[in-house]
Amino acid sequence: GENVEQHPSTLSVQEGDSAVIKCTYSDSASNYFPWYKQELGKGPQLIIDIRSNVGEKKDQRIAVTLNKTAKHFSLHITETQPEDSAVYFCAASPTGANSKLTFGKGITLSVRP
Amino acid sequence: ETGVTQSPTHLIKTRGQQVTLRCSSQSGHNTVSWYQQALGQGPQFIFQYYREEENGRGNFPPRFSGLQFPNYSSELNVNALELDDSALYLCASSDPTETNEKLFFGSGTQLSVL
Secondary structure, eight states: OOOEEEEOSEEEEETTSOEEEEEEEOOTTEEEEEEEEEOTTSOOEEEEEEETTOSEEEETTEEEEEETTTTEEEEEEOSOOGGGOEEEEEEEEETTOTTSOEEOOOEEEEEEO | OOOOEEEOSEEEEOTTOOEEEEEEOOTTOOEEEEEEEOTTSOOEEEEEEETTEEEEEOSOOTTEEEEEOTTSOEEEEEOSOOGGGOEEEEEEEEOTTSTTOOOEEOOOEEEEEO
16 A cells, blocks of 8 residues: 655744655555645644646645655745644545545644744 | 534543544535544544445444435444544545545544543
8 A cells, every 4th residue: 555754754944944845655556645734733734735747836835846756745835934833744645536645644844933 | 615524522432432423524525534643643544435335445443434424424433442542533525526636624533542
């Protein structure tokens, strides 16, 4: 089955700096890669996603890149703000099963004011 | 448009008991998926329901079972609770007919097994 790994496990940045979170996956059949943000006491919130026919996608301060050959994808957050502090999860799923996701263990992002 | 709602928000049970968790899907979504999130871990797929039938299952024993109702709401039942079942149980809904199907989560039910 699919195995998704995230690194680093924690990340601390200064407000205004950029943050990059990387994930690797193992199953070459995976073709859908969402990113979720989870705040304390809440469920995961979808912030951006990418499919394998696209190499990069951007939404305001957030972007995701995908390298299918290397089987890794990354979340880029620019101009970080304290409200970006949360746990971020990457996930992957194979064709036709976008709702059956395999998640990584999560990264705790801290943005220092 | 209403989001995914789950009840109860918190629950305490003792080992060996049975528990039922409930979920209402987001308006217009006919597919419900259940995930277990242990402390400090990512969510793990338990199973999915589509048109009132199980449509895929993760690596969970048969004592984890579910139901989906005609209004697309769903229940997760866990029998013979074990200490390791303590976790946040997340319900998520989606519409598989959408070209860009996306999964939306509720806030979860925090289950503690003593």
